[in-house]
Amino acid sequence: MAIHKREWIWQFDVSPDAVWRVFADTARFNETAGLPKQEIVETPQPDGSVLHEGRARQGPIKLAWREAPVNWVANQWFEHCRYFTKGPIKSLCASFRVVPEGAGSTGIYTAEMESASWLGELALRTATFPMIGRKFTHMAAMARRHLNGESETQFGYTPPKPDARTVARVAQIVVAIEATPYGHGHAARLAERVLYGQEVDLVKIRPLALAQEWQIDRQEAIELCLEATRAGLLNLRWDLLCPRCRVAKAVVGGLDALPTGAHCGTCNIDYEREFSQNVELSFEPAPGNRTIVQGEYCLFGPMSEPHIVVHITVPAGARRHVEARLAPGPYRLRTLEAGPETDIDYAGGAFPVVELTDGDIAPGPDAPDGTIALVNDTPHERTFVIEERAWVADALTADQVTSIQAFRDLFSDQVLRPGDEIAVQRIALMFTDLRGSTALYEEVGDAAAYRLVRDHFGLLTGIVRRHRGAVVKTIGDAVMASFHLPEDALAAALAIQHEVAAFNEGEGEGHIVIKVGLHTGPCIAVTLNDRLDYFGTMVNLAARLQGESVGGDIVLSPAFAEDVGVAERLRDVATSRETANLKGFDAPVPYFRIDGTDAAVRRA
DSSP: OOEEEEEEEEEESHHHHHHHHHHTTTHHHHHHOOOOBBBEEEETTTTTTTEEEEEEETTTEEEEEEEOOEEEEETTTTEEEEEEEESSSSEEEEEEEEEEEEEEEEEEEEEEEESSSSSHHHHHOOOOOOHHHHHHHHHHHHHHHHHSSSOOSSSOOOOOOOOOHHHHHHHHEEEEEHHHHTTTHHHHHHHHHHHHHGGGGGGGHHHHHHHHTTTTTTHHHHHHHHHHHHHSSEEEEEEEETTTTTTEEEEESSSGGOOOEEEETTTTTEEOOOTTTTTEEEEEEEETTOOOOOOBBBBBGGGGGTTEEEEEEEEETOOEEEEOOOSEEEEEEEEEESSOOEEEEEHSSSOOOEETTEEEEEEEEETTTTTEEEEEEESSSSEEEEEOOOOOOTHHHHHHHTTHHHHHHHHHHHOOOOTTTEEEEEEEEEEEEETHHHHHHHHHHHHHHHHHHHHHHHHHHHOOOHTTTTEEEEETTTEEEEEEEEHHHHHHHHHHHHHHHHHHHHSSOOOOOOOEEEEEEEEEEETTTEEEEEEEEHHHHHHHHHOOOOOEEEEEOHHHHHHHHHHHHTSSOOEEEEEOOOOSSSSSSEHHOOOOHHHHHHOO
């Protein structure tokens, strides 16, 4: 039967990039358009590809189809086809292209359909396209309002209507959250999203993405979601992300249930967990507050994988050229199908031809300027992928969240199962200790000394929390704290030495002096004494460096001092380089010492 085609053209007053971010969010577009969620079945094929088959029900009509990979060039166009085996439609292809137009841009949406029966043909000729046209025109108008800053929702949205009991219960939860230090005045806004937000925003709540969207502090967003979980508004989950498509293929409710690896059916690969890379903490509504229907609104979609800038299928033995200009930066060349990968650093200008052979994908000679050239010199159809190498910017990885005080305070039961060990790629550790604590007890007596030590723990814990760190444990008078970023650990150490002076002024008798050591590097995360802890050479060195502190100063390892964020802060600060023979280390260990009480250091 004949293919029916319609095209809609819309004008916008903003850049193509802004329009792209809205219309390439195909999952949100499909939900708003009233399309049903899909069940996807992924079946590996002999040629190394994966067959993606979808099933759904549209009213009384059962639908089944083969899902072809979406083709796209980021910020320019996408095209998507489905080939039906059940239902009134034989095929459906949709595409969107955005081009600059004066100071704004023009969006062109195209739909092509072929019927599978006379009933489908009649619908296409009389009703389908007028109905689609009305819906899409309304959505485009709402998108225009959103892009102009007149609406928070991208396409307009009819929210659900929760019952009065649910609304009342959630209102009580909001009050409970704001009664803690972790609500930060955002609990009502989070509750409103849970009750009335689109499912695409709720199926996986990422605190860092929430912080960016709401323009609030990242730490506040993290603490808000953690407290909302404790209060019963949300549930937390640990996602084991595929390193290729960056989608969670294993989801558990506790660290003790975290598998050592998973299989991604979409990419057809097995992969392992990496605490600092692909173990992510995310959230979802607690079932009593909002039920999220299982399934996908869109399997492949440009904004579902925003790190991918080119995603194009090329037939066996064929070559394809597309117009595109990529920003300079680090990229990875690969295919959607399991296979080789190659990293390149693109400096700008002509982009190299991407050449795929059996067992290799590599950059070739330069393609014509403004062109991406893809060469498939294999006997199989392959989907080429050019992606940015930076990891998911808004993923709250396990190494980050376990170094947040609120997580350790609220979820101390979130630990690894006994005997489990996970490599942590990089963490910053701070060890502190009181200088002369034995003499302090003799000087002021046990009761007064105990009070001083207890209060000093409270002081240090507060400082660590303010600087996005977490106290891992106390050992006698010593404190071990972890930080995701070395620069935060340095800022905390400086604050400690500065605030100890004020602390001592407020004490009637007895003064304390703090010794501090800082180091950064890889280690092992384990559970010890029912607490998430860290072990390894890096941890031992951090503890030994604290032993080299004389009090009032800060001792840094070379690795810590050379961190970009730390080096920038210490550029104009006087440091002394020293070495010492440390227990457990064969060779003398170099380190740096700075005066933590120097006003110049605090200003740096």
